Amino acid sequence: MSTVNEDGLESRILRAATTNTELPDFPDDQSDLPSDFEYVPDEEEEVEEVEEMTETELLQYLDQQDNPLMVAQRLFYHELNTLNAQKHEHDWKLKCLTTKAIEDLYAHGWTQMDTLLDLEVVKGLRREADTMLSNGEFTAASEIKSNEEDPYRDTNARDDMIKWVDPENNNINPPYLQKVLDFISGSLHDDLASMIRLHGKTEYQLAYYHPKDAQYEKHRDALPTDNPDDTSQRRVTVILYLNPGFCGGDGGELKIFGNENAQGCLDSADREIHPLLGRVVIFLSGVVDHAVLPAKKERFALTAWMR
Template structure:
């Protein structure tokens, strides 16, 4: 599957990041691609491919369900046609961000995230204290016909002290600056699917 990214509404995301540090774009991914990615995520869950997410880094990583209860599996190029199409789409955004905001984004890492009913992720930042390479956070939602009463919102803690709750509606993309936007995932009454990822800058020890 090949996607033409030349007409994608990247300008909206770029303007939002420059002015407020975050952006929400409904319908970023097509209905077809979103459905294919959701189907693949569910298939991976059924096959036992996803593992409980951990907190911390390196040898200090541990499963702490009191902090986060999602299950994840990392994406790699060549795994499937839908994930390849998604990675191509996201790379178009990376190039646009570099061209307009001069962020020096070098790579992208992403994983499927499956939240069973009742699971959550407590308030946190995506950037590690000792590693500033994660620069822009990106979340694509895969939940068709999501209703407000299901819960599962992404709560953003904005710089002005306000909060913004984002419904995890299929095809919607949320983008925000990793170092500046604390956020949490609220519990839902049903399973919740997404692709979570980060654009990274080249580190000082990367050649």
């Protein structure tokens, strides 16, 4: 059974942000002051300082304190890298994911599947996405100043256009989009929630990358946490690609950066994944650093973030 680390994310962040300060010297010329005296020195008393940290610096600090993959593994209901777990794989009762996909997600932080959805449905969603783009329903991510649903987005780091979608808008969403949303919020979410503690809402976003080197710089979708009651941090990222005929030279690959161990050595190499039609990539949001490489061809993707 996976256990939760008592040293939570909030306390780790506070340690990263707070610097140590020295107390003022006790006055030598006063010997009879009460123990709770209020001392006002000649110079202005130093106060506790909080350092401004970038998201990258904060992640580096947190990763140094605890391996982010090991942190995320504690959100799984069971350890999956044991012989006992492998003996009980038939009890998992997965609806759509394979046992290998779940094991890869646990062991490496990400997995890839190419046959989760019917291709005709995915093709239909791509046509709908083209129509939504033509109708002006996408907004440049760089023009969105703040968005509580996407707090980890650096608008200067990405060139895409986005559209938030809601599975509850079944009277507004076009039919193929609704089918995909129903699948993700249904069977796929059920499989993941049976293995990982998921208790929060899920956000859905369509993204469009123009063919003139649109990209998204290296980033992470959440901070690493093992708190089962935390619904503010994203836990699982699911990306469905909608791009027929993508091949080498078209760019737009998803680059997954290899993880470093405690000794600073890479546990895994960088990987580049082509955004092929119907391909689904699933990863642990607080673990995987990733980027979208410059696109030479129009690129669409639907992303779901599960909490």
